[in-house]
Every structure is written in structure tokens, then in C-alpha cells.
Amino acid sequence: MEEPESRVEQAGAGVPDNFRRLWTPHRMAYIKGENKPTGSDAGDGCPFCVIPGMSDEDGLIVARGSVVYAVLNLYPYNSGHLMVCPYRHVADYAALDERETVELASFTQQALTALRKVSGAQGFNVGMNLGMVAGAGIAAHLHQHVVPRWGGDTNFMPVVGQTRVLPELLRETRALLAEAWPSSE
Template sequence: MTDLPGGDSSGSAYEPEEVVRQDGIGAPDPFMRLWTPHRMAYIAGENKPTTTEAGSGCPFCRIPLLSDVDGLIVQRGDAAYAVLNLYPYNPGHLMVVPYRHIADYTELTPEEVVEVATLTQQAMQAIRIVSAAHGFNIGMNQGDIAGAGIAAHLHQHVVPRWEGDANFMPVIGQTKVLPQLLTDTRALLAKSWPTT
């Protein structure tokens, strides 16, 4: 066995028997915990609309009414906008959202299709400038059954990826570590957004 960082100076190896057992607050195990209570807002559905109707109950209808900073909007187009995901999978995870409250990709007008595609390309370019992403997951979850968190208002995810980003935290700890505040990420991406 190897010594754990921060152990005593005697150099004693970590042994499972040395683990301090929990008392009534969970299954005993040797894992340390990184608590992320801010995620409970997402898990509890705090910002999830209660209806499928357009309007202030839909976050994607409400966000464009806010300032760019308050709404975490990175770029506004004529038919769609790019906004940081409030519950990101990776740093820089954003969404391209049409202003029009529609649920299905087939409902987009030809102009909206072009702008969603253009904003997606620009998002990739800006993220590469800011954080040198090695790749991207890009996609839409269509309908509740497909995993759409807000199925009533179409949105396309742009998730930057880096080699080795699936580290032990999400796999073992079921936690994502984000090294930057969303407002700082928004400012960097907005500053680096391509003009064409």
C-alpha cells in the first residue's frame, strides 16, 4: 500500500480498517465526500417549468428578457441565442436556443435552422479559443423520454470535451468539478465570440 497525502509523518500505509465509520448518516465506506448542495436546485427541478406554455414560466423564454450578464447569454442572434448551461456537464457547456417557443426540431423555420447551426459553429470556435477543447458533444434531446430537461422549448447543447476529462470525479464521486464561475466563463466566451 502507499501513503496517502496528508498522512502522519510515521509513513503508515492506508488500511481500510482505519477508516472512521459513519454513524447513521449513510453506508460506511472509505470514500471522502465532496458536497455539492447547489446541484439540488437542478435535482429538485427548481427552475423547471410547470407547464409547456411559452412565457415567463419557461426559462428559455425568460432568459432573453434579462441582461446578457444576468441571463448568462454569450451571444444573441436574430432568431436564436447562445447561453451558458446553468447546470453544466463541463466548463463552457452552453446551449443554442431559438427565441421562438417550439418543442421539436422539425418546427424550426429554414432561417432558424441556419442561425442555430451558425451559432453552434461560432460557439465551438469561441470555446476552442478560450479553453482549447479537444472535441465536443453536440446534440438535442427531443422530448421527455429522450432526456430533455425542458422538452417544451428546443435547445441544442454544445459541450466541450478534453482528453481525460472523464476523470474519477464523475465516475466515482458522481460530481463534476468546474474550475471557473459561470459569469467568468460567459465573459471569456463573449469576448472571444467570432464576428462572422
């Protein structure tokens, strides 16, 4: 008599199962809030304050300006999803100074140009979630999302499978966008 399969084998949990399940264990860090700031001050573990001190490759920085920078989102909605962040730790858009406001707008335009060139994006979602109640994952440091969109990019995977399929590794996307980033001169 054959021994019964283990519960793990029966469920196909973590073993190859002909694509009946798509496992995304790397997302657990996001779900658990790992590396999320512990407070509202710059020294409280804010990733947007730490990232500029990293190399472009390690920080996934696409471009650096004098008062803002563009960085890929670690948990993207679509391939190429990036954010434009001021270097200064500031939560409210109304608190940006004129230089920050102008460069944030300019970097957003440059992001659109680079994403169209690299990925042929047909549209974009551009915006900010200001405050936790508005959906900001990191409310203490303002960041503007630039999400490229294509016709039919919302398919059954995010709707039914509750996961996203990204065709390219973040480091590869960063390199392509950095190369295509328009000069601000």
C-alpha cells in the same frame, strides 16, 4: 469522559473533512426540478423564454442573434457547456423555420470556434434531446447542447464521486466566451 461526537461530526456531513467528501448543495435545485416549467406553453415558466429578457450577465447569455441565442448551461457537464436556443418557444427541430435552422447551425459553429479559442477544447458533444423520453430536461423549448471535451476529462469525480469539478465560475466563463465569440458579419 469525553462526550461522543454528534452524528454530523462523525459522518463529516457539512464540516471540513480533508476532502473525503465534496458537497454540491447548489445541485439540489436541479434535482428537485426548481424553476422547471410547469407546462408546455411559453408562459408556463419556460427559462429559455425568460432568459432573453435578462441582461447578458444575469442570463449568462454569450451571444444574441436575430432568431437564436447562446447561453451557458446552469448545470454544466463540463466548463463552457452552452446551449443554442431559438427565441421562439418551439419544441421540435422539425418545426424550426429556415431562418432559425440556419442561425442555429451558424451559432453552433461559432460556439465551437469560441470554445476552442478560450479553452483549447479538443472535441465536442453537440446535440439535442427532443422530448422527455429522450432525456430533455426542458422538452417544451428546443435547445442544442455544445459540450467541450478534453482528453481525460472523464475521471473518477463524475464516475465515483457523482459530481463534476468546474475550474471557473459561470460568469467568468460567459465573459471569456462572449469576448471570443466570432462576428457573424
